[in-house]
Amino acid sequence: MSVLTKRFEQNPIIQTKDIRPSHPGLIVECVLNPGVFTFANKTWLLLRVAERPVQKDGMVSFPIMQEDGSLEILEFAKDNPDVDLSDARYVKYQGTTYLSTISHLRLVCSDDGVHFYEPQDFPTRIVGQGELESFGIEDCRVTWLEGAYYLTYTQVSYSGVGVGLMRTLDWRSIERKGMILPPHNKDCALFEAKINGRYYCLHRPSGIDLGGNFIWIAHSDNLTHWGGHRCILHTRPDMWDCARVGAGAAPIRTPEGWLEIYHGADFDNRYCLGAVLLDLNDPSKVLARSYEPLFEPLAEYEKTGFFGNVVFTNGHIVKGDKITMYYGASDEVICGATLSIEHILSGLQVLS
Numbered sequence: 001m002s003v004l005t006k007r008f009e010q011n012p013i014i015q016t017k018d019i020r021p022s023h024p025g026l027i028v029e030c031v032l033n034p035g036v037f038t039f040a041n042k043t044w045l046l047l048r049v050a051e052r053p054v055q056k057d058g059m060v061s062f063p064i065m066q067e068d069g070s071l072e073i074l075e076f077a078k079d080n081p082d083v084d085l086s087d088a089r090y091v092k093y094q095g096t097t098y099l100s101t102i103s104h105l106r107l108v109c110s111d112d113g114v115h116f117y118e119p120q121d122f123p124t125r126i127v128g129q130g131e132l133e134s135f136g137i138e139d140c141r142v143t144w145l146e147g148a149y150y151l152t153y154t155q156v157s158y159s160g161v162g163v164g165l166m167r168t169l170d171w172r173s174i175e176r177k178g179m180i181l182p183p184h185n186k187d188c189a190l191f192e193a194k195i196n197g198r199y200y201c202l203h204r205p206s207g208i209d210l211g212g213n214f215i216w217i218a219h220s221d222n223l224t225h226w227g228g229h230r231c232i233l234h235t236r237p238d239m240w241d242c243a244r245v246g247a248g249a250a251p252i253r254t255p256e257g258w259l260e261i262y263h264g265a266d267f268d269n270r271y272c273l274g275a276v277l278l279d280l281n282d283p284s285k286v287l288a289r290s291y292e293p294l295f296e297p298l299a300e301y302e303k304t305g306f307f308g309n310v311v312f313t314n315g316h317i318v319k320g321d322k323i324t325m326y327y328g329a330s331d332e333v334i335c336g337a338t339l340s341i342e343h344i345l346s347g348l349q350v351l352s
Contacts, residue, residue, distance in 0.1 A: 007337045018116075025053055039171060047108060049106045058078055065127075134157045162181055163186060193253065239266075251278065262274055272293035272296040286351055308330045310329065
């Protein structure tokens with residue numbers, strides 16, 4: 001697919017060494033997948049920061065948040081036959097799956113969209129709370145809607161993975177709305193305008209045995225209770241998005257339709273980005289879709305890292321034809337790129 005795409009020359013723009021750990025004894029293993037918004041004439045990122053203790057030789061350890069907000073550290077010997085470490089993202093022990101790190105959200109801002117820092121006059125950390133977030137909170141999308149910022153994010157716990165909602169006007173106080181889509185669900189992106197009097201979102205429930213990791217759409221009258229669920233985008237056999245697909249940031253309104261940049265992965269866990277065009281008045285109708293990836297892991301910092309061969313976005317800023325996209329690479333660093341809406345649209349394959 002021919003798309004005008006330009007990576008930031010400064011990539012990666014944020015690395016783990018740039019982020020301070022949230023607790024003594026923890027190290028930042030990954031910084032990834034930021035929500036993106038503008039506020040007070042600055043560009044802001046809501047980073048996902050993944051941490052764990054310094055690892056001892058022959059051991060694996062990871063934190064779990066308790067109800068009082070404290071962290072409990074679990075530790076197992078790597079040679080224990082009950083321990084499965086085949087995927088760097090997980091620790092499996094006696095049939096129970098844990099995350100190898102615990103994530104929270106970290107607020108940073110920039111005057112030029114490239115060089116970011118933690119602001120001194122805003123709370124900069126949003127951490128998990130309660131039993132539904134005991135394994136952390138992840139991958140926040142930020143949507144400007146009706147005079148407020150809405151945050152959809154992944155809540156992770158022993159009970160499963162679901163979608164939470166927060167709301168803020170000023171980034172000094174944040175109202176938590178609780179879980180709006182129950183497990184197993186993630187990758188929830190709100191549309192930035194009502195359509196025929198209703199709110200809409202994209203989301204990604206996961207099928208086991210029947211179904212799969214597909215993109216669904218739903219509508220709501222109040223942003224907390226969702227219905228009208230329909231599956232609109234499937235994986236495609238033997239293609240770059242054959243294993244799973246999931247929404248990125250809020251769909252972009254264009255004269256041709258709602259343009260959504262989504263991620264797709266194959267069975268080797270190689271994550272690329274594509275695009276899909278949805279009908280303006282009925283976004284459950286798919287009009288066109290990428291055949292080839294519009295963005296794939298090609299740079300060295302995208303191919304190697306904590307979990308390599310990954311580019312993953314859930315945040316961008318749109319000005320005219322230009323999309324400034326911020327993305328996580330290899331589950332370890334933050335990068336930026338610019339894309340052209342016109343060239344994305346011209347490369348889509350129209351569906352009959």
